Amino acid sequence: MDRATELAGIVQKFKSDRTRLIDILWAAQEREGFVSHFDLEELGRLLKLSVPALREVMSFYHFFRDQPSGRFQIYLDTSMIAEMNGLSEIRDEFERQLGVKVGQTSPDGQFGLFETSCIGMSDQAPAVLINLVPFTQLNRQKVNLIVHRLRQGVELKDLVHEFGLGDAQNANSSVHSMVRNNLKKPGSFMLASVVPGAGLKKSLAHSADEVIDTVTASGLRGRGGAGFPTGKKWAACRSFQAPKRYVVCNADEGEPGTFKDRLLLTEYPALVIEGMAIAAHALGAREGIIYLRAEYKYLEAHLQQEIERFRKHLSFEFDLRIQLGAGAYVCGEESALLESMEGKRGEPRLRPPFPVEVGYLGMPTVVNNVETFALVTQIFNQGVGTFRNFGTPRSPGVRLLSVSGDVAHPGIYEIPWGIKIGDVLSMVGAQNPLMIQVGGPSGIAINANDVNREISYEDLPTGGSFMVFSKDRDLFAILSNFMTFFVNESCGNCTPCRAGNVALRELLRRFIGGHARSEDLGHIDSWASIVKRGSRCGLGGSSPNVLTTVKAAFPDLFVNAIKPGADSLFFDFNEKAATADYDRTIREMK
Amino acid sequence: MADKKVVATVSLAGCFGCHMSMLDIDLRLLDLVQLVRFDRSPLTDIKKFTERAAIGLIEGGVCNDENVHVLREFRLNCDVLISVGECAIMGGLPALRNDIPLRECLEEAYLTGPTAVQGQRIIPHHVDLPKILDRVYPCHEIVKIDYYLPGCPPSADLIWAALSGLLSGKLDTLPRELVKYD
Incomplete structure (x- = not known):
């Protein structure tokens, strides 16, 4: 089949629907591992979209490629936890074995080596994705073997x-992956x-209204991080008259250090699907969509199978x-x-309108986290009372915690809200802890001495990530990794976020490089305030x-990183280094 | 008059546009000369500081080693140092070369550009000529800068408001319409 016919087939499969562009691009990329200019011209003609419009979408995502990028596309997870577990060694080994640098494709067209943000394997780092298949707990020998x-x-x-x-479903033929669940504490x-x-x-x-009342009475709050009351969200969505409503499951678990949705989707997908069905009943929705992050593509077939299997309960x-x-x-x-x-x-x-009013395809839509749906199912199964036995008044129930970093037992723990930091640290076997990042890079850093603080909306809210850093870690290195993450992941729409995160990283580098001045302490605060107030979404x-x-x-x-004498009116400026290039150039051009 | 404040100005890697804008304060120039005396400045053609200045106005960024020395000399001799205009504050147009290798810049300027002398193969260089830096720097990366007057150039009104405010000791926030450009 020639390529044009093949592309026409792809577009036809999605009924020439532009809103399915992500699927269309994935399908187009499947054959060669990239979408060529020819492909884009064809797709543009078929979808009545310009090539720049297609490129605009494509270039937004890490995994779409518009150049030959290798038959095997290797993506290194660059999260802080990976960095602590030997990222630089495996990066070096891949580069050595493949003879290319990160960002390049080997001349024989076999391998492309790239970097991406956290792939949800912080409990088994360092990990890479090869054609979206995860390879975990790597070291030099294993990299060597993979390439060989x-x-x-x-x-x-x-x-x-x-x-x-x-273990368990990971060994199932529909998953077939080396990922381990690492469920350390299943909870009750x-x-x-x-x-x-x-x-x-x-x-x-029960009637739809009663279902929503039950969810409201449970006090369940969204588990994605923001903690919006689920019942309130559903009620709002139901209040808008519309021909259609949608239920969307947010399985885009991207916060570095979280991997609890991975477990739910691997071992308990029925809980999630069932929660979506309950939401559909409550909202009068007839369509549901699970937005699965590409990093978890290895779970797609398994999930599809579970969806089919669940139909008998509908x-x-x-x-x-x-x-x-x-x-x-x-995303x-x-x-x-x-x-x-x-x-x-x-x-x-820009909001308002919120998705509950104008959501997917303009229809009222409820978007909830994977874990939220799983909890909805269990609230109906076990009762509101049982759920509220756990947690605190403003943070009822339990949640899953993804624990990684300097701990004896990284993995997933079911905890009641309100648990003390000290209890979590001893439960996970924290090793000489210095700092804890609660809720991932976008969360809150605390001193590990604050053992009496608690995980709850009253004190330390979290989307599930819990990273422990020991006294041997360099806090600046951690901050640097996190800020680079935000610089890479800012969508670029709001200038305060696009440029401000770069400015914050530059400030941080001044402290790291020993060029910081006293006023830079204040600059951090003012830039932080600008970025926070000037960005339309939660990232900035x-x-x-x-x-x-x-x-x-x-x-x-930060104060100790300011060198004595840094507040002189004359700054460090290495004139010799700054003119070395000129001296060399003149010598060469003589 | 003995109580006149001393002001010094310089144009580093700039186009003198900011100095032109300063002259654009028109009749207020007469008020200004009642208040200040210019020391080292292209306006007086004084090349070395003869006395300590209260205010130093810097136009242009830092593109060569001489700029570095002059800027440090200003910091040493001025109580308050002001970056005037886009180039001093952010490098401005000259900083467009920051992503181009120095060699290409020199070739374009002296060998291949339309203004190069035909057949000439010489890149001027001499111990007495300034050395070009690896990139164009904003002034505040070399010395401490106390105030910034944005604009390309900053308007005469803005320069006047800042100078007269500083000199009278009544400088409050500058009016928004003077520093807002979009």
Whole structure:
């Protein structure tokens, strides 16, 4: 089949629907590992979109490529946890073995080596994705073996087998992955007494309004991080008259250090699907979509299978499909996620109107986190009372915590809200802890001595990430990694976020490089305030937190980095270094 | 008059546009000369500081080693140093070369550009000529700058408001319409 016919087939499969552009681009990329200019011209003609419009969308996402990028595309996870677990060694080994630098493709067209943000494997770092298949807990030897085997022509599937399949469903043929669940503490609510269909059955015995009332009474708050009351969201969505409503599951688990949705989608997908069905019943929605981050593509077939399997529990029409993302942290923000689902750049929308009023394709839409839906199911299955037995008044229930970093037992823990930091630290076997990042880079940094602080909306809210850093760690290196993450992941729409995060990173580098001055302490605060107040979404709204909270928790850190004499009127300026280039150039051109 | 304040000005890697804008204060020039005396400045053609200045106005960024020396000399001799205009504050137009290798800049300027002398293969260089820096720097990366007057050039009104305010000791916030450009 010639390429033009093939592309026409792809476009036809998605009914020439531009809002399915992400799927269309994935399909177009499948054959050669990149979408060529010819492809874009063809797609543009078929979809009545200009090539620049297509490029505009494509260039937004990490995993779309418009140049030949290798038959095997290797993406290194550059998260801080990966950095602590040997990222630089495996990067070096890949570069050595492949003879290319990060960002390049080997001359034989076999391998492309790239970097991406956290891929959700912080409990088994360092990890890479090869054609979106995760390879975890790597070291030099394993990298060597991977490259050697792939050069021999071994299939990725067989290579995964050789490395050893993971536990439980990870070994299932529909997943077939070396990922390990690392469920360290199952807890006694969310993952206990899972009876497929039971929660849905109980909810169907009630009217839609009663279901929403139950969710409201449970006090359940969204588990994505912002903690918006779920019942309130559903009620708002239901209050808007519309021909259609949508239920969307946000499985774009991009916050560095979280991987709890990975567990839910691997082992308990029915809980999530059932929660979506309950929401559909409550909202009168007939369509649901799971927005699955591309980093978890290895779970797609498994999820699809579980969706089919769940249909027998459905007594009403509820169509469910999976929308694959393409690599963009900001798509975890609900309005950016909707933009992405509509085949556009994942740039957050201006609000209001909120998605509950104008959401997917302009219809009222509820977007909830994977864990939120799982909890909804269990609230109906086990009752509001049982749920409220756990947690605090303003933070009822339990949640999953993804623990990584300098701990003896990285993995997933079900905890009641309100648990003390000290209790978490001893539970996970924290090793000589110095700093804890609660809620990922966009969360809050605390001093590990603050053992009496608690994880709750009253004190330390979290989207589930819990990273522990020991006294051997360089806090500046951590901050540097986090700020680079925000610089890379800012969608670029709001200048305060696009430029401000760069400015904050530059300030940080002055402290690291020993060029900081006293007034730079104030500059951090003023830039932080500008970025937070001037950005339309939570990315810019929270990216400076890590700097300001570390500064508050470790006041000496920044002050001690200011060299004596730094406040002189004359700054360090190496004139010799600055004119070396000129001297050399003149010598060469003589 | 003995109580006149001393002012010094210089144009580093600039176009003298900011100095022109300063002259654009028109009749207020007469008020200004009642208040100040110019020391080192292209307006007086004094090349070395003869006395300590209260205010130093810097136009232009820092593109060569001589600029570095002059700027440091200003810092040493002025109580208050002001970056005047886009080039002093951010490098401005000259900083467009920052992403171009120095070699290409020199070739374009002296060998291949339309204004190069035909057949000439010489890049001027001499111990007495300033050495070009690896990139154009804003002034505040070399010395401490106390105030910034934005604009390309800053308007005469802005320069007047800042100078007269500083000299009278009544400088409050500058009016928004004078520093807002978009």
